Amino acid sequence: MKRVVITGAGTINALGHDVPTTLAAMRDGVCGIGPLALRDVERLSIQIGGQVRDFEAEGRYNRQQMSLYDRFTQFTLAAANEAIAQSGLSFSGALSARSGVVLGTAGGGVSTWDDNYRSVYEDGKNRVHPFVVPKLMNNAAASHVSMEHNLKGPSFTVSTACASSNHAMAQAFMMVRSGLAPVMITGGSESMLCFGGVKAWEGLRVMSRDACRPFSANRNGMVQGEGAGVFVFEEYDAAKKRGADILCEVVGFAMSSDAADIVMPSKNGAARAMAGALSDAGLNRDEVGYINAHGTGTAANDKTECAAVADVFGPHADKLMISSTKSMHGHLIGGTGAVELLACIMAVRDGVIAPTIGYQEPDPECALDVVPNEARDADVTVALSNAFAFGGMNAVLALRKV
Known part of the structure; x- marks a missing residue:
């Protein structure tokens, strides 16, 4: 079994269009949640979200690309380019033939669905663009990353609601650890902040109208976000040999199913996933210093x-520190675990713990150190990233300082 390290990271989300800006915002406890700017927002009951601002797709992509790239794909490509550039890798020959892409998304091209439903049902048009299907399919982002970077190995998309990114990164980790692939590009993305996407979530009655306040007694629901997080998972020996800047090591993971309820979470399912990640990594529980919680604010x-x-x-x-960065960037649904992994990397690499902002009142049922409102300097060797999804799908990753 090979050791697996992260040698590149990229992101775009409500806090920033790249990793340095995002980490600076996490350190400063910046709130990226605000009023939504989208069509027919006045018809929505929920009018806030962690929206990516000032992202000019037309300046990045040509007309042909825009006909193929839904917003979730645009985000993915931007994040993947940043991650691969940081890694210093260029894919050709045998490396290209064996390296691949595994990404997570819950909804795929939701904006494309929304636009075309409007066109057909509201505007009465009888034809849609011939590339609607390849634009909205869940694997579109993974496919375009593979094509842009010449990745010819195993490539596919995982869709397990809010655990999609963690499940995808777990698959990538297994492939590199087993020797199936020397490098995997992995993470996830989501862009559901369109009229139909928000309206669907309104129906669940779990959304906050004003803020995301995880673990605070006066919390009143989750807030949607959008964006992408992408990473380069690589064999440790190869990364060391070429002198790569290693961000951290991925040391374990576990997945579990509640097998109980389609929307209500299970303590036992979540616990089995966390315990399983420790077991897979060969870690004692007292070695963990930080957990990036799923922490939705519900x-x-x-x-x-x-x-x-x-x-x-x-x-x-x-003695654990546990925080939810959803309080800052919102809940990115299928992409959330990927953006949140950045907080775990910051913890083990930089010794900075991202806070849970918006925390106002202690809750006796959440009586842990939730790092309220302000970031904290701390020496952390091991961090866990939790993702627990509708359908009882749980996935936990363990990272360690190198």
């Missing part, structure tokens, strides 16, 4: 996740 998630952490870590739970 009562059901927050109290269940805190109970699961307490069960897995026992007395060490009181």
